[in-house]
Amino acid sequence: MRKLLIVCSLAVAAASSALAQSTELSGVRDAADKVFKKVRADGAGLTVVRSSRELHRSLHGSFQADQIVPIASASRWLAVATIMTLVDDGVLELHQPVSRYVEELQRDDMSRVTLRQCMTCTSGLPAEMNTWMAGWDMDRFAEEVADASVRTLPGDAFLDGGVGFQVAALAAVRASGQSWHELFRSRIGDRLGMRDTHFGGVQPLATEPGEAELPWVGGGAVSTLNDYTRFVRMMLADGRWHGLQILSKQCIDEILRDQVQPSVDVRAPSGMQADVRYGLGTWIESKGEAVIRFSHPGDRGFTPWISADRSYGCVFAVEAKGSVVGRQLSRIRKAVTAVITSPEVTGTTEVVKLRHDGRSRRYRLHVPPHDESYNGLPVLIVLHGENSCGEQARAVTGLDRLGVDRGFVVAFPDGSGVVPRKGLTWNCGGSDVYAARKDIDDVGFCKAVIADIQTKVAIDVDRVFVTGHGNGGMMCHRLAREAADVFRGIAPVAAAMNYTEAQSNIPLAVLMVHGTDDADVRIDGGESAVKRGRKARVDAALEAAVDYYVGRNDLLAYASTATRDGVSVEKFAKKKGGGEASPIWVVRLEGGGHAWPGAHVGGSVTAAPNYPWPASRAILEFFYSVDTGVLQDWLTPSTPR
Numbered sequence: 001m002r003k004l005l006i007v008c009s010l011a012v013a014a015a016s017s018a019l020a021q022s023t024e025l026s027g028v029r030d031a032a033d034k035v036f037k038k039v040r041a042d043g044a045g046l047t048v049v050r051s052s053r054e055l056h057r058s059l060h061g062s063f064q065a066d067q068i069v070p071i072a073s074a075s076r077w078l079a080v081a082t083i084m085t086l087v088d089d090g091v092l093e094l095h096q097p098v099s100r101y102v103e104e105l106q107r108d109d110m111s112r113v114t115l116r117q118c119m120t121c122t123s124g125l126p127a128e129m130n131t132w133m134a135g136w137d138m139d140r141f142a143e144e145v146a147d148a149s150v151r152t153l154p155g156d157a158f159l160d161g162g163v164g165f166q167v168a169a170l171a172a173v174r175a176s177g178q179s180w181h182e183l184f185r186s187r188i189g190d191r192l193g194m195r196d197t198h199f200g201g202v203q204p205l206a207t208e209p210g211e212a213e214l215p216w217v218g219g220g221a222v223s224t225l226n227d228y229t230r231f232v233r234m235m236l237a238d239g240r241w242h243g244l245q246i247l248s249k250q251c252i253d254e255i256l257r258d259q260v261q262p263s264v265d266v267r268a269p270s271g272m273q274a275d276v277r278y279g280l281g282t283w284i285e286s287k288g289e290a291v292i293r294f295s296h297p298g299d300r301g302f303t304p305w306i307s308a309d310r311s312y313g314c315v316f317a318v319e320a321k322g323s324v325v326g327r328q329l330s331r332i333r334k335a336v337t338a339v340i341t342s343p344e345v346t347g348t349t350e351v352v353k354l355r356h357d358g359r360s361r362r363y364r365l366h367v368p369p370h371d372e373s374y375n376g377l378p379v380l381i382v383l384h385g386e387n388s389c390g391e392q393a394r395a396v397t398g399l400d401r402l403g404v405d406r407g408f409v410v411a412f413p414d415g416s417g418v419v420p421r422k423g424l425t426w427n428c429g430g431s432d433v434y435a436a437r438k439d440i441d442d443v444g445f446c447k448a449v450i451a452d453i454q455t456k457v458a459i460d461v462d463r464v465f466v467t468g469h470g471n472g473g474m475m476c477h478r479l480a481r482e483a484a485d486v487f488r489g490i491a492p493v494a495a496a497m498n499y500t501e502a503q504s505n506i507p508l509a510v511l512m513v514h515g516t517d518d519a520d521v522r523i524d525g526g527e528s529a530v531k532r533g534r535k536a537r538v539d540a541a542l543e544a545a546v547d548y549y550v551g552r553n554d555l556l557a558y559a560s561t562a563t564r565d566g567v568s569v570e571k572f573a574k575k576k577g578g579g580e581a582s583p584i585w586v587v588r589l590e591g592g593g594h595a596w597p598g599a600h601v602g603g604s605v606t607a608a609p610n611y612p613w614p615a616s617r618a619i620l621e622f623f624y625s626v627d628t629g630v631l632q633d634w635l636t637p638s639t640p641r
Contacts, residue, residue, distance in 0.1 A: 025056040026344060031335035035328045036060040036318065039301065043067075044318040045225040048336055050405045051237035054229070055312065055345060056336075065225045068196050069319050070206040072298025073269075075199065075221035076281035077255075078188060078231065079165055080119055082180075083172045084251040084280070085187040091175050094254070098123075101171035104146035113154045115171055118164035119280045120259040124152040127161020134203050137213040138170055138180070158266045158278065162202075162218025165281065169217040180215045191246055192234060194227040219298070225317040232304055232313040238614060243621060245564075249612070255280045256294050256306070271326025272297065293333075301325035305333075311401070312340055344369055347404045352456075356448045357441045363413035363449050364390050367457050368404040378463035379453060380408045380623065381446060383415075383472030385494075385596075386433060387423045390414045393469070396599045397616045406620045409457060413449050415472075416440050428474035430498025431537050442475060443482045450486055465509075465623045467491035469596050470521065474498055477545065484508050489582070489626055491619045494594050496521050496539035497548065507553040507582035511622045513615055514542050515592020523588070546570075546586055553582045566590035567613050585622060589613055 025048060036044040043063025048056035059065060086092040092101070094116040099105040105113065110125075117123040126148050133141070145167060151159060173180055180199060189197055198210035200220045209222045234240065235255075239247035258277040260266055268276040274285035274292065285293050295305035299322035306313040314336060318325060339345060347368040354361045370377060380403050384393035390412035394400045403410035415424035416435050425433035427442045435442060450464055466487050468476045473495025480490050481502040489509030514521070519529035525541030550557055550572050559570040568588040575581035589597060589611050598614035 023054075023056065024058055025336070025339045026342075027335045027339060028056050028332065029058040031331045032058055032316070033060055035316075035325070035331050038328050039318065039320040039324050041301070041318050041320040044316065046317070046332065047225060047229045047232075047315045048340075049229060049233050049236065049313055049315075050311065051233055051240075052406045055340075063225075063317070066196060067317075068209075068222050068224055069302060069317060070200075070298070070300050071221050071223050071228070071302040072205070072219045072300045072322065074223075074228070074296050074298040074302050074304055075217060075219050076165060076296050077235075077304065078184065078197070078221055078223075079169060079199075079217035080255055080281035081231070081235075081247060082184050082188050083115075083119070083168055084247055084255065086172055086176060086183075088248050088251055092171060098167055098171050101175045102142055102167065104142040105167070107146065109150045110146070113167075115168055116259060116280070117154050118168040118171075120278055121158050121160050121164055122155050122260055122264065123164045123167070124150045124154045124156065124159075125163050125167065126151055127159040127163060129163060132203060133214060134201075135213075138173055141166060141214055142170055155261060156264065158260055158264050160267070160269065162216060165218035166216065169215075180217065181210055188231070188246065191244055192227075192230045192241055194223070194230060197221065197223040197227045223302075225315060228302075228304060228315050228317070232306065232315055235306060236310055236313050238617070240617070243625070248565075249614070255282055256284070256310070258284055269297070269299075269322075269326075271323035273327065273330065297322055297326055299323075303329060307340075312336075346401075349400070352452065354445075354448060354452055356445045359416065359440075361414065361416070361445055361448075362390075363411050364394060364400075365453065365456070366400045366404050366410045368407050368409065370407075370457075376460035376463075377407065377409045377457060378623070379450065379459050379465065380410045380620075381449065381464075381466040382410065382412050383426060383446075383466065383468030383475050384412070384424065385468070385470035385472050386425050386431075387417075388472075389421050389424050391421065393472070396596050397469075399467075399616050399620070402616050402620060406624060408620070408623075409453060409459060411449055411453060413446065415442070426468075426471050426475040427478075428471055428499060429478050429501065430496075430539075431471060431474060433471060443479060446475075446479060447483055447486055463488055463623075463626075465489045465491070467493065467619050468495065469493045470495055470594065478502075480504065480508060480510070480549075489623055491622065493596060493615060493619075494518055494521050496525065496542070497545035498537075498540055505552065509582045509584075509623070509626045510549045510553075511585045511587070511619060512542065512545060513587045513589070513597065513618075515589045515594065515597075515611060517591050518594045520594040542586070542588075546572075546584065549584045553584060555581055555584060559586075583626070587613075587618070 032046040043061030045059045045063045098113050098115050099111050113123045169180055199215035200206035200209035201212035202216035202220055206220050206222050234246050238249040239252050256279050260278050266276050266278050277284040283295050291308040293305045297303035301318040301320040301322050303316045349366050351364050382393050382399050394412045415426045417424040425435040427435035427440045464487050466476050473492030476490040476492040477497040478499040481504050484504045484506035491511040493513045514523045516523055521539050523542050525539050528537045554576050555572045556574045559572050561570050570586040572584040573581055592611040597611040
């Protein structure tokens, strides 16, 4: 048991369980209730979510969260996501003519229609098929659409309809060799646990879901409030769901980007009260020059939407006339907007001044919303890099919002330097910086920050973690040796373990992230290419730190390994003789430099090219998984070290 920094008795529990419980946001139920009654439906359901948790859930009338309803055009998000998984895998390419995959379309006026245009309603193909399609399968559809007349040249006009999406789905089926039902289940449905979501036929719409010979992807799906809420949370999490990468962030960005030429007019569907553009199967709603949300309402009222900054999303599940629902939804949106930035959702923030070792120090504190009677929030300390400050670390990592959203108390302390809040450093050991030359007690300061936080909010003393970049990451290594009684785990980024003067036998969880092309802190060790101080800094190799922590945690030197998109992951998680183990994860970024991977903004910490891998999310998932073991998707057979 780690030391109680203040004498008290804590009822220790996982913060995630408290924050994961469904709740209701002030005023949102009332707004949704008014809409439900206004549209005269039998019932309705509403969820408001972040990527990591549900903020609001309310059921109205006779509606149930697992009630299966037709979702009409809201099917397009599911269809596009399924197709984009094949784009991620290189099986399909958006810029290629769709006739490359569907040979029936190899005729002069269709040969230039691209897969992208099919999913942006700019293909020039008819919006709908003006014929009865009962009894058709995908091959019959291909024959019939090949005989249809094109309406415009590809890219010249926007024609909202389902035919283009059906052609894109046909391309996916032909390229993959799987049926559409198999594709959706294996790539989206099963991975998200959407057990009640299936694609049905077109005439009548949504018939034989999961079995229809011609599943109508542009409007024939059925789903539930529970299922579609999972999908929206995955979209908000840049394509991730409980450790699984369902879609790449690049594909999510592509789905939500305006894909139509500026000269082409895009008309809003009935009931939508905003100016619109169109992405991949996505309405992009604007007021003036500002995007306000991404959405795709169905003509039967089922409406999902995502905020412009992608910080939250909503699903309004109902079965009613879509245009009527669309005109009433502003009530719900106004209620959500009013509360989404309040302390009820975002928690509280304060800058705390702290006297330590004769010096005036400070840290920025972010506390998630929580029940005042609840004890045991996990804590994450974020240490900035050399010549930086806590505020810049907050802006670059985004860990204030992401951490609080995950249920962590997050603190950004300032190091020390000549000028307050500028060019600050940490006394990490093995580096000739201001804090080291002045022999600043930064180990004691970090402990003092935890103790001070404990006077403000009940924390789980067994779930206190620290991460840092560069000089701050090196400080993590020092804390691992001199403050392991306080910290359960560390996550140094672009940092060498140069401090070896102290020892500790307390196991702790470790995630180390390093770019292979980092010239400031070389992954193989040696002299830094960046000159500083009065003598050159010589860093230890990453392998030295790996060997040390594997030995310290008494782990088998056999790693589960995997590589994906230039990101190599080693996991040491088996203890010698069995029993509970503190895991060691090592992430190598091929071609990565000294920047914080996936940085939110620029600055000195992102002077090197910014690697697209989302370090902040990965660190939070790692610390969250220390006790729960949620992340398993990258595990592969063990290989000897």
